[in-house]
Amino acid sequence: MDKKPNGAAVAAYISAMLGLLVMGTVHTMTGASASFSTWVLSIGKLWIPNAQGIGPYSGKETFLLVAWILSWAVLHMLLRKRDVKLAVPVVVFVVGMALATLFVYTPFIDFILGK
Amino acid sequence: MAEKSTRSIGDPSPIVTVVTWAAVSLFLILVALLTAPVSEFFGGSSLAIIGATHGLLATLGVVVGTVASYLGYRLFTGKIKAFGDLKILAAVSTLIAAATVVFGNWIYIAYRAPGGPRAFFMENNPEIHEVFFEFKEFIALFPIPLAVATTYVIWRYGDQLIENKALRTWVGIAFAVAWAGLMIAYLLGAGITKLRSV
Structure with a gap:
């Protein structure tokens, strides 16, 4: 059996990380601006039932999904036939996941927003 | 030498064993449902069943996710x-992680409602x-994209993963991160529910 290029795997993992990083970034920005938070809620209301009940969280989930799926589609098209060295993508993935985690941790958000 | 089957006529087959176990379990569950005050156990909240389903799915997710992560570790070590x-x-x-989040969204409405747990915590602590x-509500989302990506990679590359040390290392990292998210969300959820439930 022919060895499959690893580009599709890189696309899958990097896009998952990007989706979570975008969600964390949006969450942090809602802490900085009430009007942005209202706009994020309006995005969630576009498709999530009872989005008002769960507030801006609905929009943050939406950003996660959209960033994840869109970036996966783009990266998959770009990388699916390529075999790449994994050291750099793995480091990018790990650092991105660490940042995504910090961006949903309130004491860190308060620190960077100077609260 | 291949292991020789030692089953003789009269021994239960795996199918008979599983069917018997399932039948007896269903019978006992039926007896419990008919005789125990189940509705009292769930509590009086209008979202009691939804909350219980969220908790059961989360528990199932931790069990299945832990077994899968152990196998992911075995893959990582080759x-x-x-x-x-x-x-x-x-x-x-x-699938379980996604279903848990859907039901979590549902009861999150009750959590945020006036007089709900959020209002209680904001007033008292x-x-x-x-x-x-x-942190719990966001970290609970982490396993979904990671699990989807990992499932995709495992199915796409199949047995080739076993020979590809670099890629299986990445799969192992993803399993570890997803499992950590699963456990953190589960433990925080259980702790917060203990303090104030919907």
């Missing part, structure tokens, strides 16, 4: 034998909501 099981469990874990619950 010593996996049950690769077929890993493929199935990775897919099942993904804001850090419970602002630090622990906020």
Whole structure:
């Protein structure tokens, strides 16, 4: 059996990380601006039932999904036939996941927003 | 030398064993449902069943996710034998994680409602909501894209993963991160529910 290029795997993992990083970034920005938070809620209301009940969280989930799926589609098209060295993508993935985690941790958000 | 079957006529087959076990379990569950005050156990909230379903799915997710992550660790070390099981469990874990979040969204409405747990925490101990619950609600989403990506990679590359040390290392990292998210969300959820439930 022919060895499959690893580009599709890189696309899958990097896009998952990007989706979570975008969600964390949006969450942090809602802490900085009430009007942005209202706009994020309006995005969630576009498709999530009872989005008002769960507030801006609905929009943050939406950003996660959209960033994840869109970036996966783009990266998959770009990388699916390529075999790449994994050291750099793995480091990018790990650092991105660490940042995504910090961006949903309130004491860190308060620190960077100077609260 | 291949293991010779030692089953003789009269021994129960695996199918008979499983069917018997399932029938007896269903009978006992039926007896419990008919005789125990189940509705009292769930509580009086209008979202009691939804909340219980969220909790049961989360528990199931932790169990299945832990077994899948163990197999992911075996893949990481290059010593996996049950690769077929890993493929199935990775897919099942993904579905359970997604279903848990859907039901979590549902009861989150009750959590945020006036007079709900969030209002209680904000009045009595804001850090419970602002630090622990906020973190829990987001970290619970982490396993979904990671589980989907991992399931995709495992199914796409199949047995080739076992020979590809670099890629299986990445799969192992993803399993570890997803499992950590699963456990943190589960433990924080259980702790917060203990303090104030919907």
